[in-house]
Amino acid sequence: MHSIGEASRTCLTGTIALLLVLGSACSGSKVTAQTSSELPRYHIRSIALLPFTTLTTPQVRDAGDMYLSTPQSVQRSDISLGIPSNVEPQLRQTTAVPAFAAEKVTQLFWSRLKDRQGLVILSPSETSRVAVKSSPETSKATPEAQAAQLAAKLQADAALMGQVLVYQERSGSRMGANPPATVGFEVKAVAADGQVLWVGNYYERQKPLTEDFLGFIQHGGGFVTAEELAQYGTEKVLKTFPFGAKQD
16 A cells, blocks of 8 residues: 555656646647658768858747746736736837857857768858859859859768748846747758758747746756757757767
C-alpha cells in the first residue's frame, strides 16, 4: 500500500509531465526544415557561407499584450491592463528589420559551423569579396542562382544563404515585456549547380509561461532578448542541418 507521500509524488510527477506535453503542444512548431529528395546524389564537403540579407519590406510592429512573468497561481486576467472603451486603438506601426540583424545571425551561423567535422566552411568575408566582383548579369539572377554561381566561383560544393525576416527587440525586461522579442529567419543550402538541397526556417514570438510553458522554461523562465532568441533559433535549425557533424 502506497503512503500519502508516495501518492503525492506520483501525482506531482504526472502533473509535471502533463504540463510539459501541453506546453509543447501550445508552443507550436518554431523550427521547420525540408530536405530535397535529390540530396543523396550530392557529396557536400565544402560550403560557402554567404552573408545573410534582411527583408526590406516594412513589417507591422506587434504591440501585443503586456506580458508579465508571474507565478502560475496568478491569472493573466487578474493583471491585465484596463483600457477605457472610449479610447481609440493606436495606429499600427511598421518597422523594418534592422541592418545589424543580418550580420548578427550570419556570425551566429559562422561560429557554429566553422568547426563542423567533415565539412569545410568558407567564411562570410571570403564569399563577400567574390560577391563584390560579380558581373551585372549575376545581379539579375535569383538569390538562389547567385548563391550557386558564388559557390562555383569559390570551387565549393554548395552555398549557404539566409535572410532575416523579422527581428524585433523586446520592450521591457526579463520580468515583463510589451511586446516580447520576435525573431524569424530562413536559410537555404544551394548546390553549385543550383539545386536547393535543404531549407530551414525559424520563427518565434516569445510567449508567456501561461501560453507556452515548455518554451518559457527553455528560455530560462524569463523574457529573452532578440539576440538570445536568434541564438536559440540558430542552434535548433542546425540540428536539422544534413551536412557534416557537430563538434563535441
